[in-house]
Amino acid sequence: MELYKSQQLIIYNSLSNKKEDFVPLTEGYVGMYVCGPTVYSNVHLGNVRTFLSFDMIFRYFKHLGYKVRYVRNITDAGHLENDADAGEDRIAKKARLEELEPMEVVQQYTVDFHNVLNEFNFLPPSIEPTATGHIVEQIEIIKTILDKRLAYEVNGSVYFDVLKYNESEHYGILSGRNIEDAIHNTRALDGQSEKKNPQDFALWKRAQPEHIMRWPSPWGVGFPGWHLECTAMSTKYLGDQFDIHGGGMDLKFPHHECEIAQAQANKGVTPVRYWMHGNMLTLNGKKMAKSTGNNILPGELISGNNDILSKPFAATVARFFMLQAHYRSILDFSNDALEAAERGYFRLMNAVNALNNLRSSDTSSIDLAAWKQQCYDAMNDDFNTPILIAHLFEGVKYINQLKEGKATLTEADLKEFKETINAFIFDVLGLENVSVQDTSDKLSGVVEMLVKMRDDARANKDWALSDKIRDELQTLGIQLKDGKDGTTFSVN
RNA sequence: GGCGUCGUGGCCGAGUGGCUAGGCAGAGCUCUGCAAAAGCUUGUACAGCGGUUCGAAUCCGCUCGACGCCUCCA
Known part of the structure; x- marks a missing residue:
């Protein structure tokens, strides 16, 4: 019998701010999506901590006998530098600075990311989709949201209409915000915005002529908004509604809030049953x-x-x-x-x-x-x-x-x-045992010889010699351990 | 300014309204020729002030302090 049948799991759901019994949509199966890195620079330990938390969670689900589909994306496009209209794609910016092809940057830091995860003994996710591989899906979602009049087009860009959405749904449900308050507390933009409301976020951005990451769309040449890619990839592989969505605490707003709004607008159903947020390092x-x-x-x-x-x-x-x-x-x-x-x-x-x-x-x-x-x-x-x-x-x-x-x-x-x-x-926990070191046979032989010599010296009460052997090995980073059943050693 | 989180003994870090977290360091002990290593035992605590309660570190309020989000962010 699978363990999950006898071990009831409780999960803290960021959506309700309560611990809840975990009941998956389909018994025995878990669908989990975690926001991956934007591959424009090396991941730091803070990033590692979040992915580590979900690696541990993935591992425990598997241990309990669940069949888990774990999707963790690679953000390789569509991530705006800021939300102003002059927004520039992070990847493209870095590429120009280093005079590399955008996909070269993506490749370099994706490889770095994977190397790091390997070093930390992460289990690979079931699917690791990329944003650039899902432009078509993103365009389809935008079309649907436009049809429902929950988004509008301006100058080749498409924005999500937060106020309109808020008429029938609650924008801010995850982060505990109230859109009315948010409007009053937002610093006034410099009047350059083409958005109806500062809270509106981009689904699609028109590419400036010098912008090198670009795709054709019904609204002209451009690139997708950051929030949209996660919605496209999570629902494509896990369904319109799935069990768990994870990510760092700092993504709760606006990123995850926007995901909920987009997916709800797109399919008329809230996408995630359990939202999980890892805290910062x-x-x-x-x-x-x-x-x-x-x-x-x-x-x-x-x-x-x-x-x-x-x-x-x-x-x-x-x-x-x-x-x-x-x-x-x-x-x-x-x-x-x-x-x-x-x-x-x-x-x-x-x-x-x-x-x-x-x-x-x-x-x-x-x-x-x-x-x-x-x-x-x-x-x-x-x-x-x-x-x-x-x-x-x-x-x-x-x-x-x-x-x-x-x-x-x-x-x-x-x-x-x-x-x-x-x-x-x-x-x-995914720990690795590095205390068992593969010391070469030759070295072991030499050390064992010295240990034997020291044993002889000790038997003869030649403390000067025995201590000399011990101390000099210590200097070399080899520590002798005198136990009841003889002497062992460890290499530092 | 708005929303939210946190403040635990020398350090890191869990926690249920009443009963031991755990790790590291410290102290004592065992082992040892002496050490080291290893093992065992062990003390010091809940930011401050009020309140609720028979009883609060754990619930409520206030004060102080730290941090996160509100702009890209794991």
Whole structure:
């Protein structure tokens, strides 16, 4: 029997601002869409955090036995630099600056994005559509909205008529805004706007002559508005209404608000049942952002090549660090916090590595079923990974007790214990075990030889020699660990 | 100005109206020739002021502080 039948998941829905029982549209299947990156520069760790949250969510759904179609797009066009009429496509702007073909920029940063995700052990989404590959679909949606008179054309551009839409629907339903208030609180534009209302957003923009990313349309040559692409791609692959739409908190307004309005206008149905928003990763208490330079790149983390980092960190350590906070909480990035997470991570992995050496007994002194259910309860409660990790550390304690014979598990229980630990750590959290290093045979041989020499010296109470061997290996980054059953070593 | 979030012990970070989060650091202990490593044990807390309640870090109000969105943004 699939796990989801016995594990009831609760999800915090940003639309209702409440935790709700998760009931998919079709039993056993989950449709999930997450706004992907705009590929005009390298993704930073803040971006990674959001995608990581949804990677974990994707993984847990799969673990529960759901068949998941996870769609995460690549925004490679149609993303306005700003909403003024002089708006320029981000991709095109970058391309001109670097004198590259737009698709060359897209290619470069898409590859970077994928490399980063790979480094962080992300599962690939089921479909990764691009905006440029869905121009036709976007044009069709615009036509429909125009037919319904919820959009209007001006000078080769098409704008969504927010006020008209608001007559029958609620524009602002997701972000808790009221369109009337918004109008009164919007700083007056400089009178150049061709929009009826400042709140109106572009579905299609006319391309200026120098604009190099352009497509023909019924309204002339132009390019699609940013919000529209997500509507086109999500509904195309997941249906007019689907289960989950995710993204960063900063996309809630206007992006997701616009998505709801467009899709509702297009098909007469609200597109998403559960809206999920991941919170920001901050640096020095401020949101990481490309524009302000207040960010850290994944490459810098891994190389340690950044002033605030004292040393390089493995991607999986950063992953562990982020999962120690709840996805809906703001998390502040710092070297100290990362170092603390790293030590905890190693403790966890040390215990995992000891798992295979444990022996079973005739009886169990641990209530394994209760512990296991606590792990599920944590995840079932809106993906509470910090609580799950706390229970996994409880598991670490069990492992150490088993190792020392202070606790026992039957063969069946031990098997289940191992499976559960491995499932949560590697399948659900997606951590990788980097503490098991492949040291070359030659190096191992040399170190073991030295260990043997040191053992002899110790047997002869030649402390000077034994300490010398130990200290010099330490200097080389090889640490000897004297345990009960002899000496082992680890390479840093 | 509008909408919203948050303020937990040295640090990071969970949390249900009454019962231990967890990690890191600190302290003590075990192991050790001495260390290191590892393991065990363990203290300090809920921004401030009021209110509701038998009881609140957890609900309500106010004050202070921080942040997010309102323009591109994960």
